[in-house]
Amino acid sequence: MLEHDVRPGMRVCIAQTIERREGPWETRVEGVILSVQPKPTGSWFAHGKDDKLWLVRVDLLKDDGERSLLSLDRNTRIEVLDEAGV
DSSP: GGGGGGOOTEEEEEEEOOOTTTOOOOEEEEEEEEEEEEEEEEOSOOGGGGGOOEEEEEEEOOOOOOOOEEOOTTEEEEEEEESSSO
């Protein structure tokens, strides 16, 4: 699933994998999407729009009330658990 397929109110599980020398490391976060939007980084070498690297960020509300801001990349997988609103 791609970031443009998800929208606020959806309950999702987001899995992100980091490739390491010791082998891949995966973490999973589950919650309700509050927002999905591209935001610039502080990268000065990116040569993108306004000389910034733009990443898609997902603001997620977890069941315990904690908010997580996740930057999506090619190693991110999104599983929709519930399409109903909050």
